[in-house]
Amino acid sequence: MTETRTPARTDAPVTPAPGPDAPVYDCRTVFAEELAALAREDERVVVVCNDSVGSSNLVGFREEFPDRLINVGIAEQNMVGVGAGLANAGLVPFVSAAGPFLTGRALEQIKADCAYSGFRVILCGQSPGMAYGELGPTHHSVEDLSWLRAVAGLTVVVPADRAQTRAALRWAYAHEGPSYLRIPRFKVPDVTPPDAPFEHGRAQVLREGDDVTLVAIGTLVSRALTAAERLAAEGVSARVLNVPFVDPLDTAEIQRAAEETQGLVVAEEATLSGGLGAAVASLTGRHRPVPLRLLGVTGFAPTGSPEGLLEHFGLTADGVHAAARDVLGLPSSTS
Incomplete structure (x- = not known):
């Protein structure tokens, strides 16, 4: 850490890491609340689901808007086709499964x-990542970011907490094209600063730093903040980027991080093949090569509790902390 670099901005934000006793939330609750609010404001809003009214937390929506929820049964291809047809007819379909x-x-x-x-x-992907835990590899949704990043014209969004889940729904409702939203089931703490903007294709700097950058999405954002605080106590200045828009990626913010810090750690609850880490590696490799450490899922995730599966793949504050020290060439720490 003797290399001369551009110092962190003087107005650098410092979002505190959630404490061990911080409340955590199932974002499907705010998903349902915001969806109902949109439906009250606009009679064009409809929902299409695949026999997943309960798991999508749509019971209340169905009771309030019985004629605006279409349950196609376990027929996902038909479900998406119906959603596209409704959009073509001038409605605003939220397709949830x-x-x-x-x-x-x-x-x-x-x-x-x-x-x-x-x-x-x-498109609302419920219970993404490894949130289904004990139901095993058939129910883990860790390939979705890789598959959908390859589809032209589709915006891919991964909110990190309740505030971003609400903002993502509002943003997608106003957006003219198709979008895919990951709706968290795994309970997460609040990490979004009050009045933080939610802008198309923009990352959010939660904490500035000039040694290493921690790039995280979804469930990993709070863990990255905890890792950053641990690193700060060890004299390492860690920047934390929350990247809700996986596609389109905030190339300017990622490149700024590559220019101003010595290395990047990317953490995601998704496969390493083609997800956020792959996008960051491709961008920096072409424009600003920088040491990288990518944390994610490799192979088929086994059966287990969601928390245990995150630990299995090192998707924890400890894992992010260790990867940051490694990318900087520092010895491992047991603190």
């Missing part, structure tokens, strides 16, 4: 019916 089935079974319809056609279909 468990992430692995929405993105795996209906990928062709997402590509052809939604993205290629340019329809405003809001």
Whole structure:
């Protein structure tokens, strides 16, 4: 850490890490609340689901708007096609289903019916990542970011907490094209600063730093903040970027981080093949090579509790902390 670099900005934000007793929340609750609020404001808002009314937390929506929820049964390809048809008819469909089935079974319809056609279909992947835990590899949704990043014209969004989940729904409702939102089931603390903007394709700097940058999404954002505080106590200045828009990526903020810090750690609850880490590696490799450490899922995630699976793959504050020290060439720490 003797290299001369541009110092961190004097107005650098410092978002505190959630403490061990900080409350955590299931973001499906605010998803349902905000969706109902949008439906009250705009009679064009409808929901299409695949026999997942309960798991999508849509019971209240169905009771309030019985004629505006379409349950197609376990038929995900049809579900996405119906959503595209409703969009073509001038409605605003939110298509909600468990992430692995929405993105795996209906990928062709997402590509052809939604993205290629340019329809405003809001695809809501429920319980993404490894949130289904004990249901095993068939229910883990860790490939979704890789599959959908390859689809042209589709915006991919991963909110980190309640505030970003609300903002993502509002943003997708106003967006003219198709989008995919990961709706967290795994309970997370609040990490978004009050009045923080939610802008298309923009990352959020939660903490400035000039030694190493921690790039995180979803469940990993709070863990990155905790790792940054540990690093600060060890004399390491860590920047923390929350990247809700996986595609389009905030290339300017990532390149700034590559220019101003010695290395990047990217952490995501997704496979390393083609997800956020791959996007960052491709960008920096072409424009600003920098030491990288990528944290994510390799191979098929096994069966286990969601928390245990995150620990299995090192997707913890300890894992991010260790990766940051490693990318800087510092010895491992047991503190």
